[in-house]
Amino acid sequence: MKEVVHIGRAPSAGPDLQELLGMVARGDQDAFTQVYDTVSGPVLGLVRSVLRDPAQSEEVAQEVLVEVWRTAPRFRAARGSAMNWVLTLAHRRAVDRVRAAEASAAREHSAALLDRTPAFDEVTEQVESRLECEQVRRCMRTLSELQRQSLDLAYYRGLTCREVSELLSVPLGTVKTRLRDGLIRLRDCLGVGA
Template identity: 80%
Template sequence: MNEPVHLGRTASTGPDLQELLGLVARGDQEAFARVYDAVCGPVLGLVRAVLRDPAQSEEVTQEVLIEVWRSAARFQPARGSAMTWVLTLAHRRAVDRVRSAQAATDREHRAALLERTPAFDQVTEQVEARLEREQVRRCLRSLTELQRQSVTLAYYRGLAYREVAELLSVPLGTVKTRLRDGLIRLRDCLGVSA
């Protein structure tokens, strides 16, 4: 804005970047304008090298400069130069943006996978159904011949009790008794509670 900021101080150039950060820490807006002019280009260059996206780079550069304004009091000259401190803030912020974008991509990927995952495992469902059928067949074999015939005709062929009685040539009461006894034995064999 006014005069260029030099990293070293001479009598005619005014305060260097380190001294300007000290003034910024005390709320000096003019000093911040000079810091902004001195570091904006290098910060944008570093951030763009990390992000490779011009729009995001400009956004992160602004965030870094706001952070410089807010945290100038944390600058410690004994730990390095003012430009190194500002560029470290810029690098960290750019890396944070990359990590944040990667985490968002990972979340979206996981969400997409969950949407494509079936509500149940078809293989497990098929195996369980097959095992249940085998258990029912085994239990049916444990019935007497008359009970097995009655249950098969009534429950697997869908015949009414009267039709089962006519087909087997036995009284209706006998069919009902065979069915009741057969179903009780099936229940006990399958381990179903009453």
């Protein structure tokens, strides 16, 4: 009997990696075991060269091999060799891990900077509030007695214009004019824009 020799491989050799990937694409677990044995070393070596951390490299290599199992139907021999396809998956996954680690470090750095920002300064807020109140009091003293009285009743005691009018026994229009003129003078005194 004549032995058939296939060009490009030994007579006793099984399917090549490309054929194995085709079998994996159809769900052949035994073929995946052969793919795993063939590519796991090169995948781990490539991933380790990118990540440098042995533990992370092993984790990413496992992720790549799971991805090979899941995405074997996407392999196209016309685009390149099976080994190049697997190593491209490995390189992409390793680079993604590096980018994720860098993004995580950047987020942690930003969070640390936020933790170092000074908390709300209650004393400063109280001092500023007192200064503003004193400025309002000083400006209130520049108003006429009638304007100050109308503003006090309307804004500090919460009365309506009609109630101020009745309490002071003056026409409603007069109360409104006093309030308007008093507010204009206060605005000017406090330096608030028009």
